[in-house]
Amino acid sequence: MQTPKSMDISITGECNLRCAYCSHFSSAGEVARDLGTGEWLRFFEELNRCAVLGVCLSGGEPFRRSDFDEILRGIVRNRMRFSVLSNGTLIDEDTAVSIAATGRCDSIQVSIDGSRPETHDICRGPGTFQKALEGIRALRRHNIPVTARVTIHKHNVHDLESIARLLLDTLSLPGFSTNAASYMGLCRHNAEHLQLSVEERSLAMETLLTLAAGHPGRVSASAGPLAEARQWLEMERARQNRAPGFPGAGYLRSCGGVFARLAVRADGVIVPCSQMSHIELGRINRDDLREVWRGHPELERLRRRREVPLGEFSFCRGCEYIPYCRGNCPALAYTILGEENHPSPDACLRRFLESGGRLPREEPVFPAGGETG
Amino acid sequence: MHLSKPIANPLIVLREEFDDWAILFDPESGNAFGLNPVSVFIWKLLDGHHTVAQIVESIRAECDDVPDDAQDRVIAFVQDLLDRGLARLQDGDREPPCG
Numbered sequence: 001m002q003t004p005k006s007m008d009i010s011i012t013g014e015c016n017l018r019c020a021y022c023s024h025f026s027s028a029g030e031v032a033r034d035l036g037t038g039e040w041l042r043f044f045e046e047l048n049r050c051a052v053l054g055v056c057l058s059g060g061e062p063f064r065r066s067d068f069d070e071i072l073r074g075i076v077r078n079r080m081r082f083s084v085l086s087n088g089t090l091i092d093e094d095t096a097v098s099i100a101a102t103g104r105c106d107s108i109q110v111s112i113d114g115s116r117p118e119t120h121d122i123c124r125g126p127g128t129f130q131k132a133l134e135g136i137r138a139l140r141r142h143n144i145p146v147t148a149r150v151t152i153h154k155h156n157v158h159d160l161e162s163i164a165r166l167l168l169d170t171l172s173l174p175g176f177s178t179n180a181a182s183y184m185g186l187c188r189h190n191a192e193h194l195q196l197s198v199e200e201r202s203l204a205m206e207t208l209l210t211l212a213a214g215h216p217g218r219v220s221a222s223a224g225p226l227a228e229a230r231q232w233l234e235m236e237r238a239r240q241n242r243a244p245g246f247p248g249a250g251y252l253r254s255c256g257g258v259f260a261r262l263a264v265r266a267d268g269v270i271v272p273c274s275q276m277s278h279i280e281l282g283r284i285n286r287d288d289l290r291e292v293w294r295g296h297p298e299l300e301r302l303r304r305r306r307e308v309p310l311g312e313f314s315f316c317r318g319c320e321y322i323p324y325c326r327g328n329c330p331a332l333a334y335t336i337l338g339e340e341n342h343p344s345p346d347a348c349l350r351r352f353l354e355s356g357g358r359l360p361r362e363e364p365v366f367p368a369g370g371e372t373g
Numbered sequence: 374m375h376l377s378k379p380i381a382n383p384l385i386v387l388r389e390e391f392d393d394w395a396i397l398f399d400p401e402s403g404n405a406f407g408l409n410p411v412s413v414f415i416w417k418l419l420d421g422h423h424t425v426a427q428i429v430e431s432i433r434a435e436c437d438d439v440p441d442d443a444q445d446r447v448i449a450f451v452q453d454l455l456d457r458g459l460a461r462l463q464d465g466d467r468e469p470p471c472g
Contacts, residue, residue, distance in 0.1 A: 079384060
């Protein structure tokens with residue numbers, strides 16, 4: 001690609017909440033000041049010249065910005081579409097009207113972590129469950145595409161079926177995505193009280209697989225227990241059958257984000273990904289985005305990680321899963337080990353099994369006959 | 374049609390890639406359409422100053438192995454763009470007959 005296809009933009013570092021596992025606070029993305037309106041609008045003009053097709057607005061909490069409508073108008077004026085990641089608590093009728101009027105919204109993702117206030121508010125703060133639901137309902141009244149993100153932790157892992165009922169049946173959302181509280185940002189300080197134990201992780205995988213099978217196409221994940229369950233079952237099946245290696249596996253192949261998009265911190269610093277905001281590639285309206293994209297050595301280093309064989313790492317030595325493994329998230333490898341170009345220990349199947357983890361008994365999405373027993 | 378002067382819809386994004394292919398992106402609908410290198414060449418001439426006939430001449434001048442039915446193909450392509458709202462005809466040009 002000559003330029004990024006899309007951009008993840010943290011338009012503010014501020015948030016009205018302090019969720020216990022927030023990946024933003026206590027990371028390099030937590031910056032002292034937000035850029036002003038004019039600087040974002042100028043940057044959107046560059047994105048237009050670069051034929052960037054869409055932006056994902058995040059924070060902090062994007063709806064904290066009093067100039068949010070003006071920012072949306074800038075996006076529309078520069079021929080892009082947008083999506084927003086939000087805690088949902090600041091979304092009211094006026095917000096929904098403004099978003100609907102643009103006609104350019106791909107989705108608003110609202111975080112919902114529980115089926116009731118007790119399981120949602122425990123990490124997000126009192127009253128946030130009801131406010132987030134009100135936000136979702138306001139968006140739905142104006143036919144704005146809404147998705148939910150469920151972040152799984154110790155306090156909601158037993159609530160997943162009820163959460164699915166709330167989101168899919170009661171609220172009639174088209175779907176929701178899942179992840180788990182990851183060792184990033186504030187979660188690093190609360191990991192013991194928040195992150196899933198091996199047993200809880202096994203339970204989450206089994207529950208989510210069942211929910212996904214019962215609601216085809218409506219429960220998704222690109223990381224966390226559901227994604228791991230699917231990936232690990234496939235890897236285990238391949239290992240047992242001595243199957244040929246998966247395409248691209250055996251190397252640090254994850255993730256492909258740096259080949260399609262970039263991110264910008266709230267202070268205007270360009271970074272490879274909002275989860276790797278410590279790697280500074282330049283500054284908007286000072287550095288040419290096209291040049292950063294094509295030639296920054298740090299970006300090139302991340303792109304070339306897919307040439308690094310897993311067999312080179314002592315961490316992977318002797319692992320039978322190497323031909324089926326892609327090394328997983330570089331940002332998690334960094335927060336755990338201080339090194340992006342390393343397999344992520346958090347998403348290591350061998351380590352999970354050695355710690356007493358168990359894979360779900362069966363994978364409902366696989367065709368019958370794919371596995372015996 | 375061959376004397377019409379089509380104009381690309383200025384709202385549509387042309388996103389070129391390294392291999393000379395490109396996509397046209399309509400931010401209003403979110404739809405995207407793939408363009409081969411010749412289509413990209415044509416798109417860049419949809420400026421309201423070039424007739425379809427002139428565009429075909431430009432293709433013949435710039436490209437190798439241009440087929441005899443190039444004009445028919447260009448007309449079909451431009452008609453497709455018009456039908457999808459990705460381009461319009463210069464004011465004063467007559468709309469082509471349907472079908």
